[in-house]
Amino acid sequence: MKNTIVSRISGITLATFVILASPVAFASGSHGDGHDDVKKTTIGAPGKFADVSRTIEIKMYDNYYSPEKIQVKKGETVLFKITNAGEFVHEFNIGTAAMHAEHQKEMMMMMEHGVLEADKINHSMMKMDMGSGKTMDHNDPNSVLLEPTKSAEIIWNFSDTAKLEFACNVPGHYDSGMMGDVHFN
């Protein structure tokens, strides 16, 4: 199962090979080894390329998405083609509002530590040991973090009808409206 590629990033590799093929509970935006203290929610799972029934293109601008909402069906596997057309770093992250809120704290930490700047990612710093073996890797299968002009793909299986949002958790972006709703048909 290690060869299931859930996200192929053109540009910079953000360590996005993932090992899971069935619906799983994700802790919110886990960095490094994840947090176990966060309430788990079923948000779907990385999908397989063979199961993709539809492609949705997402353009990330400063600081909003186009489109700002998407429609999916339960069980559907969607290929997201994500491009950062803005001048700032942006994220595309599928999760619940609570998960995004938790992830925003981590992104704030990345910014405070200089891992993340307004318009660039300092990749070498992501491996920095933050203590207890934790790093600031941004490597969750449900998200990509992109510098300006970069693009990436995520294949996602919406196995469950949770109340989901796609969101950019770069500090300030979500709060100023860079998020969109996932509507289940």
Added chain:
Amino acid sequence: MRRIFTRVCAAVATIVAATSSVVVAGTYNLTVDPVEIDTGEFKKTGIGYNGASPGPVLKFTEGEDVTINVTNNLDEATSIHWHGLILPYKMDGVPDISYSGIEPGETFTYKFPIVQSGTYWFHSHSGFQEPDGAYGAITIAPKKREPFRYDRDYVVQLTDKHPHSGSRIMRNLKMIPDYYNRKQQKLSDFFSDADENGMSATVEDRMSWGSMRMMPTDVEDLQGFTPLINGKGPNQNWTGLFIAGERVRLRFINSSAMTYFDIRIPGLKMTVVAADGNNVQPVKVDELRIGVAETYDVIVRAEEDKAYTIFGESMGRSAFARGTLAPRLGMSAPVPEMRKSPLLTMADMGMDHGNMEGMDHSGMKMNSSSMKSMDHASMKGMDHSKMQKPENPFYAKRSGLIPVAENGGKFLSYADLKAQKPLYKDRAATREIELRLTGNMERYIWSINGVKYDDADPIKLQYGERVRFKFVNETMMTHPMHLHGMWSILDVGAGKWDPIKHTISVAPGTTVFSETEVDAEGQWAFHCHLSYHASAGMFRKIVVEGGPENTAEQPIKKGALQ
């Protein structure tokens, strides 16, 4: 309530010929009228626009050519300055610098293109008409999509309405500079300080203050006012409606004569998205301080179906503004108690060189609380959120004025302001101009480089240059310095992301830098926006020499101000 989400043609401003697809051209009519102002605590005759104070919200569109007919129904001359708008200098509305003003019974027609977007305001630049009520708001819709999203928006325009007229206040301040300072230290304070700090330190402390001709309580030289939000006093409770879950954009404008406000909405975070009309990279805060003449746009999102209080304490804590965000009219939320008045410290005098700890009691208190957040030993696990909180570089170390969020959270600093999309290319300044902000509190003289306006030569700038202004605040008051006609690029140390503003607040004991691309010809006003400081002489004329039309140095006499 002044809801301005939709571009409704306000009853007061008539839009004519606004339908053409390419060039929008609007005509607006304003009358300058004697009005009655009711703060809920007192009633007072004053000056307003179209029969009310504050005047209407003027809603423009970027790219629009506006025509504004201003009719003066007063029995004295008036003027309107469009605060923060980039326009030809003859349209800037400053008597004796831009034009000769508007005589009683006269109609003056302003015509200029709208070349920007965001939240601004307008006010009289004649005498003390602005403190007397002559102000209103401007919102400009951008051509392009904004870098943020909201479901509705409100102007939240603050002022400090005083029961005395502006001219009476100025007379009193000139006679007795602490006439309106009710928070003076008493003999009992002396003994309690002596008890706490020792007699000799306390005597030395009082003697230092005496030689500065200042007092630690000189945070606000004008007290006894009632803060208003959109013309409503705390008891009249201006209310903005929302539906739970909506994003609401609040356009804070501080139109006060003299008062800074510390604004918070207990229970809600505010995401600051613009400062002085210009978009900034969004920053989420618990509280912010708005200087006189500044504007901040924030987005709040209330998930709950309940009322929230908009609470704005004056910086000296002598009064508070209060309004409400609510799902339905008539609802209200608890109104917090005001916090203790800050006391100025030796640092605010510019005298704290690290060897005066004994005298610096209130400043020490501040310092120890900020030290707590820097205690690395107490951090556990991944919680680095409290790590390395930088000190606020826009206040003197140990200043008594360093703002601290009521809930211990994030207080906006100038250092947080970064341009969303820089207007100018970053480049080195061609020269530096030092402006020492100076004054003599005992005589209520305020000046720049020790010279008041009446005695000063204009500051000459060359078209095309980039000047770096070095503001050195040698007084113990905070001065919001407003340059007309050109942007001030505030040096927050962010290089190309340094934000552009129209008003730069300079705290006591600090030096602040801003740079200006001299890209507007003509002559302009440059002054402290505290009404009585401007009038007392902290004011300069700027003359831009050269430029495409070479229209600088018009033979207009100088003299009338603010």
